[in-house]
Amino acid sequence: MEGNIAEMGTAIGAGLAAIGSGTAAIGVGHVAGNFLAGALRNPAAAGEQTATLFIGIAFAEALGIFSFLVALLLMFAV
Structure with a gap:
């Protein structure tokens, strides 16, 4: 029973760490969008x-890559 709880904890942790990969895409979108807005104002x-x-x-x-690596470590390093 304890092994299953530990596996569940690593799966939840890996899932939470994988969220960082998605938020990296949001961050890149903000960076590019703000650049484009500034470039349109002052070409x-x-x-x-x-x-x-x-x-x-x-x-x-x-x-995003660091969070992906943490997710992989949590999934496979146990």
Whole structure:
């Protein structure tokens, strides 16, 4: 009985960690949307902000990858 509870706990934890992958997609959408809104307001400055856009997207995706790795560790490292 205790083994089943432990497996259930790891499955719940892995599911909660996998939510981070979905929220990373939301974060990338916010970064890209805010860049687009700013570029439409001031097209002359859009070229200078492209590097910042890619850095923001990279940070958002890195958090999603980290949460995916935590989910995999919880599922298979037990």
